């Protein structure tokens with residue numbers, strides 16, 4: 001039986017760190033659905049549609065990856081889509097605290113869903129979408145933090 005996981009996030013924008021986590025997840029799962037969801041605490045740089053288009057471009061040569069936009073709770077989307085695994089990347093202790101709290105809440109509400117934490121490879125630990133947004137907003141070049149086959153200007 002094929003194993004499918006949802007890799008949810010706000011992906012504003014999708015970075016090299018996200019790519020590294022997705023690549024690691026693809027060694028465990030047969031298919032990865034990358035879900036652009038809503039983090040109500042975060043201000044948007046790219047529209048959700050552009051975030052999705054950017055991720056589609058990153059994985060244009062990888063048929064095991066699909067990209068979706070969803071609204072509402074991540075667990076509800078999983079139930080609608082029949083997905084029972086969530087993938088989340090962890091860079092550091094701050095990520096761990098946040099992810100553990102989210103995992104515990106999700107497990108209370110959706111006991112059939114298992115969250116699989118994937119450690120971010122060391123070289124990508126300093127990379128974050130927040131940093132990339134700041135660089136871009138202030139007119140800098142964030143190219144070193146972004147997947148190499150995309151030009152962020154095409155998505156702003």
Ligand code: PNS
Nearest residue numbers: 008009010037038039072073074105106
């Ligand atoms: O990349 P992010 O911003 O850390 O992603 C967070 C995201 C979008 C995955 C998370 O905020 C989320 O799942 N949002 C949808 C609402 C939800 O399900 N919240 C968690 C309840 S336990």
